[in-house]
Amino acid sequence: MAKVPVQFTLNGSEKAEFIDSGTTLLNALRDKIGDTSPKGGCHQGTCGACSVIIDGELRLSCLTLAETCNGAAITTTSGLAEGGVLHPLQRAFLDTFATQCGFCTPGMIMAAKVLLDHTPNPSRDEVVEALSGNICRCTGYEPIIQAVLTAARANSQNAA
Amino acid sequence: MELRKNYFADVRKDDLHEIGQPRPRSDSPGHVTGKTAFFADRSFPGMLHLKMVRSPHHHARIRSIDTSEAEKHPGVAKILTARDVPHNVYTILILIQVGPEDETVLADGKVRWKGEAVVAVLAETERAAQEAAAKVKIDYEVLPAVFDMEEALKPGAPLVNEYHGQNYYLYDSGECRKVRFGDVEAGFASADHILEQSYQSSPIEHAPTETTGCVVAPEGNDRFTCYTNTQAMFFTLDNTSIILQMPGSKLHFVGGTVGGGFGGKVDVIVEPIAILGAKLTGRPVSFVYSREEEMQISSPRAAEKVVIKDGVMKDGRIVARKVTGYTDAGAYSRHSPYGAQKGAGHYPGPYTIPNVWIDTYCVYTNRTPSSAMRGFGVTIGDFALEVQMDKLSRLIGMDPLEFRFINAYRDGDMKAHRQPTEGAALIECMQEASRAANWPVAEKFMAMSSYRKGA
Missing domain, CATH: 3.30.365.10 (Aldehyde oxidase/xanthine dehydrogenase, molybdopterin binding domain)
Known part of the structure; x- marks a missing residue:
C-alpha cells in the first residue's frame, strides 16, 4: 500500500512519519508515534475517548485522517503537564474524584481544555454542553462537571 | 460527609481515621496524564491482529467450513477452527465444579446464537484480517430457534444446548x-x-468505553504474556490453562487496569484463542472487540x-x-x-x-x-x-415506608434459606431515609431498632 508522509507538531515537538493512506490520526498517534493517551473506544466518532486538539479546536482523532493534519499543531492529554506540574484541569480531575476507570479521562480533559481556552469562566450549562460528546460509564458526569468548574475557578484566581 | 454516630454506638469504635476523609486514588495521576497503561496501549513488533468469523444465524448446523480463499488473502498468517483448540468445550465455572462444560471456544458442528465465534483469522493488519474473514465460506443448515424462556421450557421446544440435554440448568435440586x-x-x-x-x-449491555480484548506476546522462555482487561484474572488464567491444555506456569497474565467492566469482562472469551494464535504463529497477537462486537457479542x-x-x-x-x-x-x-x-x-x-x-x-x-x-x-x-x-x-391503604418497617428483617430473624439475620441495619437506613427525604413515619417506627429486645 502506498505510504504518504505526514508532518505535524505534537505537544510542541516535531513529528514526521510515513503512514498508509487512510490511517486515522488516532492510529497514527498510538501505533506510529507512541502517544497512547487518546483512546479508541468506538472508532466511529460517538464516545469522545479519542478527542485531541488540532490548531485549537476539539477533534475526534478516530474520524480524522492523519494525512489531513500536515502542518497542524496537535495537543493531547499526555502533553498538558509542564515540567512535571499538572495542568489545572488535571489537578481538578484528581481533587474532585472525576476519574474512575480512567479510559474516558484524556478525552474529557481535551474537551474541557478547549472549553476553558475559549470560555475561561463557563456556566454549568456550558460545561455540560462542552462535555456532551464524551461518554463516561463509571463515575457519572457530576464529578467531571465539578472538576471543570473547579479548574475554571482556579484559573480565574490565578489570573486575578 | 456526615457520620451518624448514634447508631450502634455500643458496638462500634469511634476511632475512625480514614472514613469520612478524602484520600487520593492511587491510579488517578496515571489517568489524568494519559500514562495509565491499558492493555491496548501495548503493541509489539510483528503483532498480528485477530478477527472472528461469526454466525449470522441464531441456531444452525454447520455443514462445512471453507477457508481456502481466506488463506490466500494477502497478509493472512493463520486461520483457526475448532479442531485447532486443544480442549474446545469449556465452561467458566467448572473451576468451582459448576458444570457441565457446555460452550465451544470455536463452534464445532453447530452454532447456538447469532454472533457465535466460528473461525479466527490472524493477519498482519486489522484490515487484512477483516477482509480475509469475509472470504471464509461457511455452509449452514438453519435450525428452529427459541427466544422466549417460557417457550423454551415447553415440551417440544428446540433443544438449544445438547451438553445440557434440556433447556434449563439442572441443579442438584432439580430443574430449578x-x-x-x-x-x-x-x-x-x-x-x-x-x-x-x-x-x-x-x-x-454494560457498554464499557474500553472494549473487551487482550494483547499476547510469546516470550523467549516458551511462556506467553497476556495483557488483558479481564475482571477475572485467575478465572481466565485457569480456564485458559484448561482450554489450551497448557500448564499455568506457561501463562503470565498482566491486568487489573480495566476501562470499565461492570461485570461485562468477567467471562473468558478473548484470551484463550489469542494465546493459541500466538503459540501457533510464534508472533504477538492482538484481539480487540470492535464497538459493534462489544454491544452485540459480549455478554x-x-x-x-x-x-x-x-x-x-x-x-x-x-x-x-x-x-x-x-x-x-x-x-x-x-x-x-x-x-x-x-x-x-x-x-x-x-x-x-x-x-x-x-x-x-x-x-x-x-x-x-x-x-x-x-x-x-x-x-x-x-x-x-x-x-x-x-x-x-x-392495596391495604398503608404508607409504603411504614409497610416496610413492619416487614423489615431484624437481627435474629430466620431467613427463608435458613440463615439467621445478623448485622441488619435496614430499620436504621429507613429511619435516615425518612429524615433525608422528609417522608415522616409514625414515631413507633422511628423508635425501632434492628436489634430485637431480648434477642
Missing part, C-alpha cells in the same frame, strides 16, 4: 433452585389479600422474568410469598446458573416472611449468552420486589 420455608399455601389461606404480579426485564445482563405472589394482612404483615424466577442464560451457562441461584436466596427481600416458596430457573435460549453484571441475580429481583412492595402497601 428451590427455597421452601413454612407452609406457603396455609399462609395464602390466612391472608386478607393476595396480589400476584409479573415483572420482566430485557438484557442490558449482557440476563433478561429476567419474576412472578411474585404475596399474601398480606390488613395490619401490614406479609404472611406468604411465592416467587417463580426465570433467568435467560442465552445459549451457554457462563455465570447465569449462579445468578439464578442468587435470585433464589434473594427473593424474600430484606423482609421477614414466615411462609416462602421460591423456584428459580436458569433457562437456555438461542439468545446472546448472558453473564455477570452488577448484582446480577438480585438487581432485577430488587426492582420487582420493591415495586411489588409499593403495590401491596397501596
Whole structure:
C-alpha cells in the first residue's frame, strides 16, 4: 500500500512519519508515534475517548485522517503537564474524584481544555454542553462537571 | 460527609481515621496524564491482529467450513477452527465444579446464537484480517430457534444446548433452585389479600468505553504474556490453562487496569484463542472487540422474568410469598446458573416472611449468552420486589415506608434459606431515609431498632 508522509507538531515537538493512506490520526498517534493517551473506544466518532486538539479546536482523532493534519499543531492529554506540574484541569480531575476507570479521562480533559481556552469562566450549562460528546460509564458526569468548574475557578484566581 | 454516630454506638469504635476523609486514588495521576497503561496501549513488533468469523444465524448446523480463499488473502498468517483448540468445550465455572462444560471456544458442528465465534483469522493488519474473514465460506443448515424462556421450557421446544440435554440448568435440586420455608399455601389461606404480579426485564449491555480484548506476546522462555482487561484474572488464567491444555506456569497474565467492566469482562472469551494464535504463529497477537462486537457479542445482563405472589394482612404483615424466577442464560451457562441461584436466596427481600416458596430457573435460549453484571441475580429481583412492595402497601391503604418497617428483617430473624439475620441495619437506613427525604413515619417506627429486645 502506498505510504504518504505526514508532518505535524505534537505537544510542541516535531513529528514526521510515513503512514498508509487512510490511517486515522488516532492510529497514527498510538501505533506510529507512541502517544497512547487518546483512546479508541468506538472508532466511529460517538464516545469522545479519542478527542485531541488540532490548531485549537476539539477533534475526534478516530474520524480524522492523519494525512489531513500536515502542518497542524496537535495537543493531547499526555502533553498538558509542564515540567512535571499538572495542568489545572488535571489537578481538578484528581481533587474532585472525576476519574474512575480512567479510559474516558484524556478525552474529557481535551474537551474541557478547549472549553476553558475559549470560555475561561463557563456556566454549568456550558460545561455540560462542552462535555456532551464524551461518554463516561463509571463515575457519572457530576464529578467531571465539578472538576471543570473547579479548574475554571482556579484559573480565574490565578489570573486575578 | 456526615457520620451518624448514634447508631450502634455500643458496638462500634469511634476511632475512625480514614472514613469520612478524602484520600487520593492511587491510579488517578496515571489517568489524568494519559500514562495509565491499558492493555491496548501495548503493541509489539510483528503483532498480528485477530478477527472472528461469526454466525449470522441464531441456531444452525454447520455443514462445512471453507477457508481456502481466506488463506490466500494477502497478509493472512493463520486461520483457526475448532479442531485447532486443544480442549474446545469449556465452561467458566467448572473451576468451582459448576458444570457441565457446555460452550465451544470455536463452534464445532453447530452454532447456538447469532454472533457465535466460528473461525479466527490472524493477519498482519486489522484490515487484512477483516477482509480475509469475509472470504471464509461457511455452509449452514438453519435450525428452529427459541427466544422466549417460557417457550423454551415447553415440551417440544428446540433443544438449544445438547451438553445440557434440556433447556434449563439442572441443579442438584432439580430443574430449578428451590427455597421452601413454612407452609406457603396455609399462609395464602390466612391472608386478607393476595396480589400476584409479573415483572420482566430485557438484557442490558454494560457498554464499557474500553472494549473487551487482550494483547499476547510469546516470550523467549516458551511462556506467553497476556495483557488483558479481564475482571477475572485467575478465572481466565485457569480456564485458559484448561482450554489450551497448557500448564499455568506457561501463562503470565498482566491486568487489573480495566476501562470499565461492570461485570461485562468477567467471562473468558478473548484470551484463550489469542494465546493459541500466538503459540501457533510464534508472533504477538492482538484481539480487540470492535464497538459493534462489544454491544452485540459480549455478554449482557440476563433478561429476567419474576412472578411474585404475596399474601398480606390488613395490619401490614406479609404472611406468604411465592416467587417463580426465570433467568435467560442465552445459549451457554457462563455465570447465569449462579445468578439464578442468587435470585433464589434473594427473593424474600430484606423482609421477614414466615411462609416462602421460591423456584428459580436458569433457562437456555438461542439468545446472546448472558453473564455477570452488577448484582446480577438480585438487581432485577430488587426492582420487582420493591415495586411489588409499593403495590401491596397501596392495596391495604398503608404508607409504603411504614409497610416496610413492619416487614423489615431484624437481627435474629430466620431467613427463608435458613440463615439467621445478623448485622441488619435496614430499620436504621429507613429511619435516615425518612429524615433525608422528609417522608415522616409514625414515631413507633422511628423508635425501632434492628436489634430485637431480648434477642
